[in-house]
Amino acid sequence: MRNYGGLVHAVGGFARHSGGNFVVLFSFAASVLALAAGFAVDISQLYNAKSSLQGVVDAAVTSTARDLTTGATKEADANKAVQNFLVANGTAGILRPDQIVLDRLIVDRTANTVQADVHVDVALFFPVFGMGNTSRVTASTTSLYSDKxxxxxxxxxxxxxxxxxxxxxxxxxxxxxxxxxxxxxxxxxxxxxxxxxxxxxxxxxxxxxxxxxxxxxxxxxxxxxxxxxxxxxxxxxxxxxxxxxxxxxxxxxxxxxxxxxxxxxxxxxxxxxxxxxxxxxxxxxxxxxxxxxxxxxxxxxxxxxxxxxxxxxxxxxxxxxxxxxxxxxxxxxxxxxxxxxxxxxxxxxxxxxxxxxxxxxxxxxxxxxxxxxxxxxxxxxxxxxxxxxxxxxxxxxxxxxxxxxxxxxxxxxxxxxxxxxxxxxxxxxxxxxxxxxxxxxxxxxxxxxxxxxxxxxxxxxxxxxxxxxxxxxxxxx
Structure with a gap:
C-alpha cells in the first residue's frame, strides 16, 4: 500500500507542476491513436479488396475453364473471355469498374489448366509510414478444364x-x-x-x-x-x-x-x-x-x-x-x-x-x-x-x-x-x-x-x- 500511495503522489505532483508537458503528451497520444485508426482503416480496406479480387478472379477463371470444356470458348479467346468477365463483374465489394488489371493468363494445354494473375491499386484513406497514396493488391487462381x-x-x-x-x-x-x-x-x-x-x-x-x-x-x-x-x-x-x-x-x-x-x-x-x-x-x-x-x-x-x-x-x-x-x-x-x-x-x-x-x-x-x-x-x-x-x-x-x-x-x-x-x-x-x-x-x-x-x-x-x-x-x- 505504501508503494502504491507514493506512485499516486508522484503522478499528482507531475500533473500540478508540468501542465504544459501533459498537453504535449496528450497531443502525441492523440496523434498515435489517429495514425493507428487510419492504419486499421487501410488494413481493413486492403483486406476487403483482396477478398473481393480473389472472388472475382476465381469466378472468371472457373467460368472460362467451363467454357473451354464445353467448347463455348476457344483457347485463343480465353484471354478475352477472362478480361470480359473481370470488367463485367469488377464491382464486387469495394472494387470499382475497370479497376482490375489482368497481368497474365496462361492456358496450359498439357496440364489442362487456366491460370490468371491480376491486381488492383487501392487508394488509401490514410497513408502512413512512408506509404504512397495507393497500395497494390494481387491475386492468382488456377482452374482445370477438359478437352475430353x-x-x-x-x-x-x-x-x-x-x-x-x-x-x-x-x-x-x-x-x-x-x-x-x-x-x-x-x-x-x-x-x-x-x-x-x-x-x-x-x-x-x-x-x-x-x-x-x-x-x-x-x-x-x-x-x-x-x-x-x-x-x-x-x-x-x-x-x-x-x-x-x-x-x-x-x-x-x-x-x-x-x-x-x-x-x-x-x-x-x-x-x-x-x-x-x-x-x-x-x-x-x-x-x-x-x-x-x-x-x-x-x-x-x-x-x-x-x-x-x-x-x-x-x-x-x-x-x-x-x-x-x-x-x-x-x-x-x-x-x-x-x-x-x-x-x-x-x-x-x-x-x-x-x-x-x-x-x-x-x-x-x-x-x-x-x-x-x-x-x-x-x-x-x-x-x-x-x-x-x-x-x-x-x-x-x-x-x-x-x-x-x-x-x-x-x-x-x-x-x-x-x-x-x-x-x-x-x-x-x-x-x-x-x-x-x-x-x-x-x-x-x-x-x-x-x-x-x-x-x-x-x-x-x-x-x-x-x-x-x-x-x-x-x-x-
Missing amino acids: TIEVAMMLDVTGSMAANWWAKTDKIGDLQAAASTAVENLLDNNIDPNNPRVRVAIVPYAEAVNTGGLVDSVFVEQAGGSNLPPPVPSAGAPIPVGSSVTLRPDKCATERKDKDGYADYSSDGPSELRRNNQNQQYLAKVNRDDRMGTCPKPELIPLTADKQKLLDTIADFKAAGVTAGGIAVQWGYYMLSPSWRSTIVSARLGTGPANFDNRKVGKVAILMTDGQFNTAFAGGRGAPRSQNAGQMSRSNAESICDNMKRDGIEIFTIGFDLDDPSMTATERDQAKSVLQDCSTADTSTLKHYYEAATGPELNEAFNAIVQNIERLTIAK
Missing part, C-alpha cells in the same frame, strides 16, 4: 410396371420420358459445333429383350431345339458371310450373347469377332435371340449420336410392356460404349461408333434406370449354380457385366425409381436396390452414383444431378 469428349449410354426401363396407372394416379413411363428428354437436352446443349460434337448419347430401351433396330445383322436367331451358336463360317480364305442367320427374323430383338457352352457372355466383343466352337470350327460372335423370348419392345436402341431430335423421338415412342431383363440391358449398354462395336455400327451407317477406351481423351458413362427387380434371363453365367432362377441369373449377369464395364473405365450411375412401391415385397425391393448399388461406381466424398426417386420430379432431379456429375467427372478424371 463424352459418351453416355442410357439404359432405360420400359417394362409393363412403368405403364400409367389411373387407379394409383401414376404415369411412370411419362415421368421417365420427361426426365430422360431433359437429360438428353442438357447433355447435348453442350455441343457447340454440330460437325464435331463433344457429347454423344446412346439410348437402350429394355424390357424382356432389347430391340436392336439398325443393328439387327448382329443378331443370331435361335430355333427351338437348335444350336445356341451361329453356323460355322466358311473355311479359311472364303469370305465371311454378312447375314446374321438364314432363319427368318420374327423381330429385331436380342437377348444375351451365349458362349460355346450356352453360358452368358460378359464380354464387349463385337459381333464380327471370330470364335471357335467345341468342334474347333470358327463362328461369328453374334448376339442371341433366345427362342423362348416372347415380347419384343417397340422402341429401338439408338447408338451414340449427337442428333438430339432422333433421341427425343425415340424417348417419345416409349411404350410400357413386358418383364425386366436387366442383365440384357446392361450388356447392350456396354456394347454401345465399346470400341469393339465400332465397325459394326459404322457398317450399319448408324454413326462413327464409340471411341477407344482412353480416360485422358474420352469420358464413358453408363446410366442404368429401373423401377423394379430384374426378373428375366435366358442364360446364366459360367460357374453359377444350376438352381438359379431367371431373376437370380439376370441380377448376377448384370453385376458381372457392370464389373467389366468399370474395369474398362466406364463410370456407372444407377437410378431406382419408385422402388418402395407397395406392390413389391420387401425381398424384391432389397434385391432391386442391391443390384443397382452393386452395379454403380463407388461413391466418393463429393460424387454420388446411386440414386433413388419416388416421384416424377425426383426422377428428374436424379437425372439432372447425374448430368452435372458427368461434367465434374470430365474435368476431375
Whole structure:
C-alpha cells in the first residue's frame, strides 16, 4: 500500500507542476491513436479488396475453364473471355469498374489448366509510414478444364410396371420420358459445333429383350431345339458371310450373347469377332435371340449420336410392356460404349461408333434406370449354380457385366425409381436396390452414383444431378 500511495503522489505532483508537458503528451497520444485508426482503416480496406479480387478472379477463371470444356470458348479467346468477365463483374465489394488489371493468363494445354494473375491499386484513406497514396493488391487462381469428349449410354426401363396407372394416379413411363428428354437436352446443349460434337448419347430401351433396330445383322436367331451358336463360317480364305442367320427374323430383338457352352457372355466383343466352337470350327460372335423370348419392345436402341431430335423421338415412342431383363440391358449398354462395336455400327451407317477406351481423351458413362427387380434371363453365367432362377441369373449377369464395364473405365450411375412401391415385397425391393448399388461406381466424398426417386420430379432431379456429375467427372478424371 505504501508503494502504491507514493506512485499516486508522484503522478499528482507531475500533473500540478508540468501542465504544459501533459498537453504535449496528450497531443502525441492523440496523434498515435489517429495514425493507428487510419492504419486499421487501410488494413481493413486492403483486406476487403483482396477478398473481393480473389472472388472475382476465381469466378472468371472457373467460368472460362467451363467454357473451354464445353467448347463455348476457344483457347485463343480465353484471354478475352477472362478480361470480359473481370470488367463485367469488377464491382464486387469495394472494387470499382475497370479497376482490375489482368497481368497474365496462361492456358496450359498439357496440364489442362487456366491460370490468371491480376491486381488492383487501392487508394488509401490514410497513408502512413512512408506509404504512397495507393497500395497494390494481387491475386492468382488456377482452374482445370477438359478437352475430353463424352459418351453416355442410357439404359432405360420400359417394362409393363412403368405403364400409367389411373387407379394409383401414376404415369411412370411419362415421368421417365420427361426426365430422360431433359437429360438428353442438357447433355447435348453442350455441343457447340454440330460437325464435331463433344457429347454423344446412346439410348437402350429394355424390357424382356432389347430391340436392336439398325443393328439387327448382329443378331443370331435361335430355333427351338437348335444350336445356341451361329453356323460355322466358311473355311479359311472364303469370305465371311454378312447375314446374321438364314432363319427368318420374327423381330429385331436380342437377348444375351451365349458362349460355346450356352453360358452368358460378359464380354464387349463385337459381333464380327471370330470364335471357335467345341468342334474347333470358327463362328461369328453374334448376339442371341433366345427362342423362348416372347415380347419384343417397340422402341429401338439408338447408338451414340449427337442428333438430339432422333433421341427425343425415340424417348417419345416409349411404350410400357413386358418383364425386366436387366442383365440384357446392361450388356447392350456396354456394347454401345465399346470400341469393339465400332465397325459394326459404322457398317450399319448408324454413326462413327464409340471411341477407344482412353480416360485422358474420352469420358464413358453408363446410366442404368429401373423401377423394379430384374426378373428375366435366358442364360446364366459360367460357374453359377444350376438352381438359379431367371431373376437370380439376370441380377448376377448384370453385376458381372457392370464389373467389366468399370474395369474398362466406364463410370456407372444407377437410378431406382419408385422402388418402395407397395406392390413389391420387401425381398424384391432389397434385391432391386442391391443390384443397382452393386452395379454403380463407388461413391466418393463429393460424387454420388446411386440414386433413388419416388416421384416424377425426383426422377428428374436424379437425372439432372447425374448430368452435372458427368461434367465434374470430365474435368476431375
